[in-house]
Amino acid sequence: MDSRYILEKPLTGPRVGAADFSCRSGRTVLHTAEKSGPVPYKHAMDGGAAAARSDKVSPKRNGVSPGVRILQDVEKNGLGDHRDTGYTGILKRASPTHCPGINRQLPCGFMHLDIRNPGKQADLVNSFRATQGLNAPLTEKQPLPSTHIPVPRNRNPSGHADKEVMAATVLTSLSTSPLVLYPSSAPTVPEPASRGWKEVLSASYSSSTSGNWSWDASDQSVPSTPSPPLSNDTNKNFLLSSQGDDVNEDVTESPHFMFEDPIPRKRKNSMKVMFKCLWKNCEKVLSTSSGIQRHVRTVHLGRNSDSDYSDGEEDFYYSEIEVNMDSLSEGLSSLTPTSPTTAAPPPVFPPPLADVPHSEHISVSASQSHAPTLLSQSAPSTLCHIRTDHAYQGPVTHVRTVSIGEKRQPASNTHATVNKNHALITPAAKSAPGTRKPRGEAKKCRKVYGMEKRDMWCTACRWKKACQRFTD
DNA sequence: TGTGCCGGGGC
DNA sequence: GCCCCGGCACA
Structure with a gap:
């Protein structure tokens, strides 16, 4: 997978559909084979099984099995020329999740600046870009879809002007809000924007069922959590207050939250101090005192924003407020895609960073044992039920639902967290001794x-x- | 009575 | 683990 592919591939719905379809199609093929007759077959975890079985179902070796055809159709629909992955569904499904990770590895990482807020922030933007050694023209990067936003991997604010450091801080603190991401004041169409986070969600969601990866669910503080629109009132307040010049620094770079760090830092304190402008009819809220001061100074006091002079009068026009970031996250968590088969929904919202397949995310330490638990709980949302005629034989682990992304454990390895969860659930679901399950139809x-x-x-x-x- | 399949046992 | 079968429950 080369960088060209990364840059040209939009992470959009069809890709998600590819994962889902390939999985389901695999199942369809499976059933077709079953119904077609007592053809002995072996099962595999990926689409290759479908292709392999198609050897028997279809007389042609190159005969396109349903799953393969769907995958190819999906490619035509926007996945481009990503043909080097072969027929296996795993690679197809894994591909989207790899993109962001590689993006971060791009030496010429860039920020996806909000093109809907051109103009005033251009200077600040350029300043930022200059400090990061980003020489690529901004316009080259803008066409990228909002759901695919690579950012510089190592941002080093040291040596920056206070303004820039402050901007970075603001961005970090505000990045949990979608309101800043997609301001209503933006002249461009908001629909793609709102669709952006949905796509991120769905991409993350589908990826969880496909790739061999996990998210670090223990990290609830990921500032990159994309959020569905919250209350309109809140939106208004935020958006109204986001139209000032200070907003530029807030808005301009907030998208970078999408892919910040592979392992985001934890937020120790869920309470975030914000600064609210007390000027009449102004509800502007910024996350830094300097930002709000500058807002007051420039917007309300009519002073030159470029001037560093301040007599401290701005202090009278804003107040600190505390915003519980967890409450926001909780609201978001209600949208967490959960599997009907899960015992309990994941308590936290999977950050879009989970979109990034990282082996280091999979190998979670034992102290974070709940992370794999979350994976196992949320992953099976789209399952391929794989069974064999011989599933009855041997360990029961042969007969179980297997998510695509789930690594198959050896039958003897029943200590895996996934199996533990099954063990926890099974006793309750197990029928009482002496009772038979009703005869099937x-x-x-x-x-x-x-x-x-x-x-x-x-x-x-x-x-x-x-x-x-x-x-x- | 035929069928599905659990439980148990032989190898 | 593979294979078989007694026996029970159900339609």
Whole structure:
């Protein structure tokens, strides 16, 4: 995967659909094969299984299995020429999640500046870019979709002017709010913007079901959490207050929160101190005192914003307010895509950084054991139910739902967190001893093939076990 | 009575 | 682990 691909690939819906379709299509193929007759087959975790089975279902080796065709269609629909991944669905699904990570590795990382706020912030923008050694013209970067926003990996504010440091601080603190991301004052269409976070969400969501990765769910403080629009009132307040010149520093770079650090820093304190302008009819809220002072000085006191002179009068026109960032996160967490099969919804919202597949995210330390738990709980939202005729045999772990992104554990390795969760859930779901599960409606091998074709039965039926081929 | 399949046992 | 079967519950 080269950088060209990264830059040209939009992380949009179709890609998400690819993951989902490939998974489902794999299942479809599976069932088709099952229904087509008692063809013995082996299962694999990826789309290759579908292709492999298509060898038997379809006379042609190159015959396009449904799953493969869907993948190719998806590519036509915007995934470009990413054809080097072969037929396997895993690679296809993994591809989107790799993009951001590689983006961060781009030597010429850039910030996706909000093009809807041109003009005044240009100077500040250029200042920022200059300090980061970013020489690429801004216009080259702007066409990128908002959901795909790489940023410089190592931002070093040291040596910057106070203004720039302050701007960075403001951005970090405000980045939890989508309100700043997509100000209503923007002349451009807000719809793509609102769709942006949705896409990020869906991308993250679907990725969780596909790639071999996890997010560090223990990090609730990720400032990159994209947020659905909260209350309109809040929006108004924020947006109204975001039209001043100070907003530029807030708005201009806030998108960088999307992909800040691979491992975002924790926020120790959920209470965020903000500074609210007390000027009549002005509800501007900024996260830094200097910012609000400058706002008051320039907007309300009519002083030159470039002038560093301040008599301290601005102090009278703003006050500190505390904003509970957790409350925002909680509101967001309600949108967390959870699986109906999960025992409990993840307590935190998966940050979009989870979009980034990082092996270091997978290997979470034991002290963060809840992270894999979250993965296991949220991942199976789109599952490929994989079973075999021989699933009945051997360890029960052969018969279980397997998410695409979930690494298959050896049968002997029942200590995995995923299996632990199953163990925790299973006893409650297990029927009481002595009770039988109701007889299924589906015809079983015995009825389908009859006694004379007993060799065509599934193994379980032959052994008088629960039929594995025609399950209910 | 036929069927599905649990539980148990032999190898 | 593979394979078989007695026996029970259900339609």
